[in-house]
Amino acid sequence: MKLKRKIKIKNFGLKIDYPKASDYVLGGISPVPKENLQPDKDWTLFLPDTEKQNKGFETYACVSFTILNCVEMLILRKYGIKKNYADRFLAAVSGTKDGGNSPQVVCEFLRKIGIVPEELWPFESDSFEKFYEPIPPKLYELAQEFNKEWDFKHEFVQPDLIDEALQYSPLLISVFAWIENEKGIFYKPAGYVDNHATSYVKKESDSRLVFDSYDNFIKKVDLNHVPIMIKRFWIQKKSLTKTSWWQRILALFGL
Numbered sequence: 001m002k003l004k005r006k007i008k009i010k011n012f013g014l015k016i017d018y019p020k021a022s023d024y025v026l027g028g029i030s031p032v033p034k035e036n037l038q039p040d041k042d043w044t045l046f047l048p049d050t051e052k053q054n055k056g057f058e059t060y061a062c063v064s065f066t067i068l069n070c071v072e073m074l075i076l077r078k079y080g081i082k083k084n085y086a087d088r089f090l091a092a093v094s095g096t097k098d099g100g101n102s103p104q105v106v107c108e109f110l111r112k113i114g115i116v117p118e119e120l121w122p123f124e125s126d127s128f129e130k131f132y133e134p135i136p137p138k139l140y141e142l143a144q145e146f147n148k149e150w151d152f153k154h155e156f157v158q159p160d161l162i163d164e165a166l167q168y169s170p171l172l173i174s175v176f177a178w179i180e181n182e183k184g185i186f187y188k189p190a191g192y193v194d195n196h197a198t199s200y201v202k203k204e205s206d207s208r209l210v211f212d213s214y215d216n217f218i219k220k221v222d223l224n225h226v227p228i229m230i231k232r233f234w235i236q237k238k239s240l241t242k243t244s245w246w247q248r249i250l251a252l253f254g255l
Contacts (some may be wrong), residue, residue: 015222033234042164060097062214094106111152114146154231162200172197173221173227174229198213207223
């Protein structure tokens, strides 16, 4: 008798949660504006900088990387502005630890706490402890500049509206990582649960293209895969005062 190969399941950092009555949902009650930015459902022209979630060790930060990737793509699409925000900062302030975090939790931390540019909290080390070391208080002040510059909103998406939502923004979707069929398309075997968050960026005839933060590859996900979690995003530029971003940074550091 031939034995079935046991599939080894790895946790990439996704904690599943479901909409509460107070949460916004596309297809339900939500004030999040609908802007049909990409009628062709293709965000591949706006992909973010390639920064790997895989640092030689598991950061469990797929949710933070995916959310910021989607936000950076939205800003580039709407305003032609290239942004690169500090994934490490968002992962840490939102309480990401061994085992990961929830997309709803991380989105709310971004909305309330903000984020700093990548260059203010980069990462050049090889340890989990260093990645999540305490954040200097000054960075919390600087993170508020994001919310002075941008109005950020997010919502859950009902599965039957996934492709409508892709016209409005790149989407965070949950997947099972990673098993591929003979065509090179990734799928979820029966009985398994989504364990990773990734960015859905294009609808194709045979698959969904995702930009995956773990190794920065474009991957194909089976069209029959129904994500347990889907989040879409909206961002709007606010009117700024005459004081520039960098002038505020210099002032905060006393320079």
